[in-house]
Amino acid sequence: MGRRSFGYPRPAPDEPADADVLRVLLARPGALASVGDARAAIDAIDAALAVLLERRAEIAVVVQRLKPVGGFAGRSAEREAQIVAAMAARAPALGAARLARVMDAVIEAGLEVAEERRSAGA
Numbered sequence: 001m002g003r004r005s006f007g008y009p010r011p012a013p014d015e016p017a018d019a020d021v022l023r024v025l026l027a028r029p030g031a032l033a034s035v036g037d038a039r040a041a042i043d044a045i046d047a048a049l050a051v052l053l054e055r056r057a058e059i060a061v062v063v064q065r066l067k068p069v070g071g072f073a074g075r076s077a078e079r080e081a082q083i084v085a086a087m088a089a090r091a092p093a094l095g096a097a098r099l100a101r102v103m104d105a106v107i108e109a110g111l112e113v114a115e116e117r118r119s120a121g122a
């Protein structure tokens with residue numbers, strides 16, 4: 001499947017030509033004055049999150065196949081701490097402790113998908 005956005009946003013110079021691009025409208029919290037508007041903004045973000053989480057899981061499946069020891073047995077606390085620290089720099093209100101809980105669930109979900117694929121011989 002080719003790129004799903006058509007010319008916009010323009011690819012960055014170091015962007016692979018066969019990557020997909022997700023464009024997300026991020027409402028500014030201060031601009032939301034009703035529950036309906038705020039929920040619609042949350043729904044838009046959750047839709048993007050679902051796409052990101054699904055793609056992340058598919059890529060984590062690939063990592064498990066490529067690692068010498070994949071799956072739950074190959075879990076790396078050091079790598080997970082790096083991921084959380086990088087995210088905390090972009091999400092200061094959430095902070096590292098809360099992000100660690102979120103990412104633990106996200107990473108486990110990816111490893112479960114990898115395990116399902118492995119058992120199915122896929």
Ligand SMILES: O=C(O)C(=O)C[C@]1(C(=O)O)C=C[C@@H](O)C=C1
Nearest residue numbers: 060063075076077079080107110
């Ligand atoms: O980077 C890896 O080594 C992975 O297996 C991927 C991943 C992840 O989902 O980000 C999954 C498990 C590891 O504990 C660390 C990270």
